[in-house]
Amino acid sequence: MHRLLEDPAVVEFEAKLGRGAVKRAVEQVLYRARASGEPPTYEAVLTAVLARLGDAALQELTPVINATGIIAHTNLGRVPLAHDALSAVERLSHGYSNLEYDLAAGERGSRYDRVTDVLCEVTGAPDALVVNNCAAAVLLVLDTFAKGREVVVARSQLVEIGGGFRLPDVLERSGAVLREVGTTNRVYSSDYEAALCARTALLLRTHPSNYRIEGFVNEVGGAELAALGRRAGVAVVEDLGNGLLVDLAEYGLPHERTVQDCLADGIELVTFSGDKLLGGPQAGAIVGESRAIARLRANPLLRALRVDKMTLAALAATLHLHCDRTSRARIPFYRMLATSLDELRERARAYVAAVPGAAIVDSDAYVGGGALPQMPIASIAVALSPERPDVLAARLRRDTPAIVGRVDAGRLLFDLRTVAPEEDDTVIATLTWAPDVFEA
Numbered sequence: 001m002h003r004l005l006e007d008p009a010v011v012e013f014e015a016k017l018g019r020g021a022v023k024r025a026v027e028q029v030l031y032r033a034r035a036s037g038e039p040p041t042y043e044a045v046l047t048a049v050l051a052r053l054g055d056a057a058l059q060e061l062t063p064v065i066n067a068t069g070i071i072a073h074t075n076l077g078r079v080p081l082a083h084d085a086l087s088a089v090e091r092l093s094h095g096y097s098n099l100e101y102d103l104a105a106g107e108r109g110s111r112y113d114r115v116t117d118v119l120c121e122v123t124g125a126p127d128a129l130v131v132n133n134c135a136a137a138v139l140l141v142l143d144t145f146a147k148g149r150e151v152v153v154a155r156s157q158l159v160e161i162g163g164g165f166r167l168p169d170v171l172e173r174s175g176a177v178l179r180e181v182g183t184t185n186r187v188y189s190s191d192y193e194a195a196l197c198a199r200t201a202l203l204l205r206t207h208p209s210n211y212r213i214e215g216f217v218n219e220v221g222g223a224e225l226a227a228l229g230r231r232a233g234v235a236v237v238e239d240l241g242n243g244l245l246v247d248l249a250e251y252g253l254p255h256e257r258t259v260q261d262c263l264a265d266g267i268e269l270v271t272f273s274g275d276k277l278l279g280g281p282q283a284g285a286i287v288g289e290s291r292a293i294a295r296l297r298a299n300p301l302l303r304a305l306r307v308d309k310m311t312l313a314a315l316a317a318t319l320h321l322h323c324d325r326t327s328r329a330r331i332p333f334y335r336m337l338a339t340s341l342d343e344l345r346e347r348a349r350a351y352v353a354a355v356p357g358a359a360i361v362d363s364d365a366y367v368g369g370g371a372l373p374q375m376p377i378a379s380i381a382v383a384l385s386p387e388r389p390d391v392l393a394a395r396l397r398r399d400t401p402a403i404v405g406r407v408d409a410g411r412l413l414f415d416l417r418t419v420a421p422e423e424d425d426t427v428i429a430t431l432t433w434a435p436d437v438f439e440a
């Protein structure tokens, strides 16, 4: 036991898992070894201990190098945060702050006022509110305006965005009654109009974040729906999800609906995530008409959905960076989007020079995060062609930091658009020095 706990290979795990967990793992392996009768060799026990610790370490939250080419990758923590956001967290969380204190008046203030100004400035909305995530934002809106009443949604927009968010289920949990209109592929203004009745609380538009319906289709645009809502005296809400604040045409992509577009259409409330195309921390923003936001603020449910100071600090800093294109480049999401093919090719050459058998290939990166699911972004990948690409992929996932690539047509691809330039050396070193890489 003592010898095992002193073994340098075992000691290495203490930093990650803590001494207690390491000791328990050793005890369990020894217990099993004794129970099996036959006394095992020290080497066999050590191998079993290291395998067990390795598995345990994979369950811990650990850094990953994203070489998949999907920029906002939900499984990999969605988006990396800007340094500005991280230093704001450090600056405002290391000590005390005016989180709920009005420094001018010397009395209690509201945490919800902290990011309102910058959210309004960036989106052009009259008022704003921040909660834990976009799912919470939708829930709060429905609970406030639609409990026991009807919400009209087009059948083509009854989304499931993954991770358990299904719009019909969220509606049901909030106590609202779903009133579906239109068919799978077509919905008209007249469908919404026919559904209006005394029980109608809201007209809800959602963004088909991760799918497209193509062919014989018809949608009711935001402006048309907002006009209908105004005529009928019913509020129109749009769940934009991805939280895009920027015209993607600036980055050579097709224009995608932005928060500003929704507001310009006359939508009363828009909900969106902080950690998708906004490039910030997990959060849910609601922007729109002051009277509607005031009612949301008065809902006691808000207390259960409230955000931490670290989130507010990171979100405010990220929103400040959105003020112009130069500062926006400090948000990792936009830096990755803006990287030129020449730059990626240049970096790829360093890989090829160092890693035997590596080749430079064209690749398709994706925005991810519920936007442009069918719009590949031209990218560059480094390709390896080992005998068993899946085995090599699994081996790299166990590395520290883990490297996650993409297996494609018998090759393992490392798309450099989502690898930070400062991570290149680590990836190159792993691919060059890992002795079993090419036997994998």
Ligand SMILES: *Cc1c(COP(=O)(O)O)cnc(C)c1O
Residues within 6 Å of the ligand: 133, 134, 135, 136, 159, 161, 165, 206, 207, 208, 209, 239, 240, 241, 242, 272, 273, 274, 283, 284, 369, 370
């Ligand atoms: C992503 C998304 C959500 C959920 O956002 P979270 O911040 O993950 O809660 C809700 N609606 C739409 C349309 C989305 O794309």
